[in-house]
Amino acid sequence: MKILTISFALLLSFSAVSGGVSVEDFPxxxxxxLIVRWNSTVNTEAAGYYVYRQDNPEDGYFLLSRIASPAETLFVDYDPRYPLSAGMNVSYKIVAISHEEEELEILGESSVFSSSASFFNGTKTNTFFATVIAFGLILYFINTIKKGKSLFIRKIAGLDALDEAVGRATEMGRPVLYVTGLGYMEDIATVASVNILGPVAKKVAEYESTILVPNFDPIVYTVTSEVVKEAYLEAGRPDAYNPDQVFFIxxxxxxxxxAVNGIMLREKPATNLFLGMFYAESLLLAETGNQTGAIQIAGTDAVTQLPFFVTSCDYTLIGEELYAASAYLSRDPVLCATIKAQDIEKGLLMILLVSLSILSILNVFFFKSDIVWRLISAFFRVE
Amino acid sequence: MFLKRTLPLLIVFLLGLAMIIQFYIPHPVSQNFYDSMAEWVRISGAFALILGLSSFFYVHTRKLARKNKDSFYSGVAILCLIGMAGIGIFGRGGINGWLFSNLYRSIIVPLDATMFSLLSFYIASAAFKAFKARNAMAFALLVTAIIVMLGRVSFGSFLDGIVEWILVYPNTAAQRGIILGIGLGMIATSLKIILGIERSYLGGGD
Structure with a gap:
């Protein structure tokens, strides 16, 4: 983002500067x-500029940067070697230099300027409004559902198969393998996976079967072990919980x-659940599970890994279905309301994409781009 | 109940809200808050590693005690962990020392490479399963896959144009559709957690 803003500031460099050296705060x-501007030199021998900065009047100026073009009239002072901080008083001096790097003339010195920190990042305004709309819709539907309105949720085959998958493991007397993937607790996909683990572990406990949860991350391990333990407690079978079931690898x-492939080949789980964040290991896990004949349900938001799961697993939760899973399984009306809100948001995005695509096509075939841009600018008051 | 349910939910609500607000504020106070939060995550991760290692030792010592045919591997796992940690901590040069570096380069790297290499065989077997023309859609997938695969080998350069088109338009469009859904799902999940509507991650029900 910083690079984009710097590029934007560089574009502004074509605007005129009224005499000497001026300093502006970087927005x-x-x-x-800080942004430093100056008038270009009239000296024909000039090959560029030296930009000097003074942090402390007692220490004097030090060379900050060398500008290689005499046409350049703007410099953005952002250098980790000479860091600036909010409230720091600095001044700049610009000196024209020759090809031999001899100082030809001092173009000017700026007055003392102090940079200031912003309280809102204007470049994130669109993100802010999108977030407000998304949050607003979710809260609206939660409120609606609390008033007693019912919502329809389409069937998700992969989640409907969970009961069957756990039942199959019970009948065969084999464990259920639950893999949360390579994600960390700060990954939303891992949180979604942990949310599904609770109902699955409860079902396993009710069916008096066994669940194995190998973990990649120690923090995820502590959470999953607690979730499984609580699920057994909730199912009324705390005695059946075995700490060996949830472990860190x-x-x-x-x-x-x-290690997980080894577990699949040795323990031969009847059901493999791969839900969470996956990388290159997705196919290694899913194909090994496929070879052991287990019923496999996968779900991930890693778009590049989805084809592997679709190929090797019986059911795949694609992207957002993973996030909808906990609401779908619990059938909690408030949780279901959030899915409805997501659908509305998707509808809005579709309308926006289609209408903008049409505008774009019209722009190409019928209008000159500057006319359309002026219309948009006038309507949205874009500067 | 307060310590196990209410307090964690309160912490999640306050910190979740703070992190959302922090995202929009570039002020150094906000940045320092973010940095200190990231540090706390690393610190708690270090403590969780102790729990993770204790789980590792617990599981493998129990397997060793059972004395079945696979117990040997648990012994190897424990020995490797203690050995590598011991050499890294107490060995000459630490983790930059000759012994540690060589053990890493000569054992762990080839093992990693071996596991990763298996992927090519698994991709072949998965492709064999996927590219069966069972119906019209599967046939379309098969034809597309053949075009893309041929276009990616040396003698298939005449297909470059169509391969590029498939990857840039239909493929990107489908991926973006999924990504948009994922983005909205992430927002909804985050809000559910921040507001305390979703509590499954705390374990148990209400």
Whole structure:
């Protein structure tokens, strides 16, 4: 984002500067950048400029940067070697230099300027409004459902099959393997996976079957062990909970895969659930599970791994279905309301995409781009 | 109940809200808050690693005690963990020392490479399963896959144009559709957690 803003500021460099050296605050930042402008030199021997900065009048100026073009009239001071911070008083001096890097003339010195930190990042305004709309719709539907209105949720085959999958494991006397993937607790996909683990572990406990949860991350391990323990407690079978069922393996990707594949080949789980964040190991896990003949349900938001799961698993939760799973399984009306809100948001996005695409096509075939841009600018008051 | 349910929900609500607000504020106070939160995550991760390692030792020592045919591997796992940690901590040069580096380069790296190499065989077997023309859609997938695969080998350069078109238009469109859904799902899940509507991650029900 900073690079984009710097590029934008560089574009502004074509605008005129009224005499000497001027300093402006860099917008939307933490006070670590300043914009320095000057009038270009008339000296024909000039090959560029030296930009000097003075942080402390006692220490004098030091060379901050060398500008290689005499046509350049703007410099963005953002250099981690010479950091700026909000409230720091600095002044700049611009000196024209020759090809031999001899100082030709001093173009001017700026007055003392102090950078300031912004309280709102204007470049994130669109994100802010999108978030407000998304949150608003979710809260609206939660409120609606609390008033007693019922909502329809389409069937998700992969989640409907969960009961059957756990039942199959019970009948065969084999465990259910639950893999949360390589995600960390800060990944939403892992949180969604942990949310599904609770109902699955409860079902396993009710069916008096066994669940195995190998973990990649120690924090995820502590959470999953607690979730499984609580699920057994909730199912009224705390005595059946075995701490061996939930365990930490390794934080090393392929060591983890080797261990999980080993479990699949030795323990022969009847059901494999791969729900969470997956990378290159997705196919290694799913194909090994496929070879053991287990019923497999996968779900991930890693778009690149979805084809592997679709190929090797019986059911796949694609992207958002993973997030909808806990609401779908619990049938909690408030949780279901959030799914409805997501559908409305998707509808809005579709309308926006289609209408903008049509506008774009019209722009190409019928209008000159500057006319359309002026209309949009006038309507939305874009500067 | 307060310590196990109400307090965690309160912490999640306050910090969740704070992190959303922090995202829009570039002020150093906000940035320092973000940095300190990231540090706390790392610190709690270090403590969780102790729990993770205790789980590792618990599971494998129990397997060793059972003395079945696979117990040997649990012994190897424990020995490797203690050995590598011991060499890394007490060995000459630590983790940059000759012994640790060589053990890493000569054992762990080839093992990793072996596991990763298996992927090519699994991709072949998965492709064999996927590309069966069972119905019209599967046939379309098969034809598309053949075009893309041929276009990616040396003698298939004449297909470059169509391969590029498939990857840039239909493929990107489908991926973006999924990504948009994922984005909305993430927002909804985050809000559910922040507001305390979704509590499954705390374990148990209400």
């Amino acid at each position: 939307n930042d933490d006070g670590s950048s 390794s934080e090393h990707q392929f060591a983890y895969v080797a």
